[in-house]
Amino acid sequence: MLGRIIYSSGGNYRVKTKEGIFNCKPIGLFRKDNTELIVGDKVELKLNYKIGQENLNIITKLYDRKNQFIRPKISNIDFIIIVTSLVEPKFNHFYLNKMITFFQIKKIEPILIFTKIDLNKNQRNLDLIKKYEDLNYKIFNFNNSFQKKEKEKILFILKNKFSILTGQSGVGKSTVLNFLNRNLKLKTGEISFALNRGKHTTRHYEAFEIYENSLIVDSPGFSSFKLDLSLNEISKNFINFAKYYKNCQFKNCLHINEKECFVKKTADSFFYNDYLKLIKEVKENRKF
Numbered sequence: 001m002l003g004r005i006i007y008s009s010g011g012n013y014r015v016k017t018k019e020g021i022f023n024c025k026p027i028g029l030f031r032k033d034n035t036e037l038i039v040g041d042k043v044e045l046k047l048n049y050k051i052g053q054e055n056l057n058i059i060t061k062l063y064d065r066k067n068q069f070i071r072p073k074i075s076n077i078d079f080i081i082i083v084t085s086l087v088e089p090k091f092n093h094f095y096l097n098k099m100i101t102f103f104q105i106k107k108i109e110p111i112l113i114f115t116k117i118d119l120n121k122n123q124r125n126l127d128l129i130k131k132y133e134d135l136n137y138k139i140f141n142f143n144n145s146f147q148k149k150e151k152e153k154i155l156f157i158l159k160n161k162f163s164i165l166t167g168q169s170g171v172g173k174s175t176v177l178n179f180l181n182r183n184l185k186l187k188t189g190e191i192s193f194a195l196n197r198g199k200h201t202t203r204h205y206e207a208f209e210i211y212e213n214s215l216i217v218d219s220p221g222f223s224s225f226k227l228d229l230s231l232n233e234i235s236k237n238f239i240n241f242a243k244y245y246k247n248c249q250f251k252n253c254l255h256i257n258e259k260e261c262f263v264k265k266t267a268d269s270f271f272y273n274d275y276l277k278l279i280k281e282v283k284e285n286r287k288f
């Protein structure tokens, strides 16, 4: 029977299949080739397999992964849902731009959810959202709820898909999931508590079914994706650069030092400033 791993802890796995969710153990084969099974993996399952005196549900086969991440350990992602709050914590567009860039390079489409619209008093934040709308990203606005139409739309997009939520602690990832499926009742935190003490209300990676076979992994705040990006990849794929970096006249250009560089001359300064920041961050991380 085909299934997908939705939870893993200390060699125990929960696998979701058409027939339901089962606790499983992998067969020895995986241990022998040092293959680690991770959340998101598509696997073959045998129920009530007799081993000695015991009847166990066992995982007998791992199917090829279409993508795979090291930190967090997760595979086969269809969508990355990036949650950004407008206030508390304040609009972190650098993180948003960085994540969009990273996942575009990995060929995974981002879905943007902006939260705490109800608490926002700053017009500039709404103007910033408009910039992402203009780039045609899938965007949803959340103010402790989605409008009915918006909720239907997001559930439709996520149907039969495997997605992961990312975003700073306290932006409302678990709150959004609870809204999409009233039965989940995930723990959500007080903002001040989450931010001041650096505590995450969500503590581990686990995929939840929110709607007809749409699985979403809730993740602890600042789920630190290992961002293995090269300067070259960033210079070609930062947010909307892919469309026009080809007009840049210079070879292997980082669009920084060349005065006449097309990208440098035409890019929106809002995105370009975060681009410079990301290039700097990647360069600095390399020194260590």
Ligand SMILES: Nc1nc2c(ncn2[C@@H]2O[C@H](COP(=O)(O)OP(=O)(O)OP(=O)(O)O)[C@@H](O)[C@H]2O)c(=O)[nH]1
Binding pocket: 115, 116, 117, 118, 119, 142, 143, 144, 145, 167, 168, 169, 170, 171, 172, 173, 174, 175, 176, 187, 188, 189, 190, 191, 194, 199, 200, 201, 202, 219, 220, 221, 222
């Ligand atoms: N007013 C308002 N409050 C919100 C909204 N979204 C989330 N909150 C509140 O923000 C706080 C943090 O929400 P969580 O859902 O726990 O945030 P999280 O992203 O899951 O945080 P971690 O699990 O720590 O990563 C809670 O008190 C929520 O009630 C919103 O759209 N409007």
Ligand SMILES: [Mg+2]
Binding pocket: 173, 174, 175, 187, 188, 201, 202, 218, 219, 220, 221
């Ligand atoms: Mg949470």
Ligand SMILES: [Zn+2]
Binding pocket: 248, 249, 250, 253, 254, 255, 256, 258, 261, 262, 263, 264
């Ligand atoms: Zn250039």
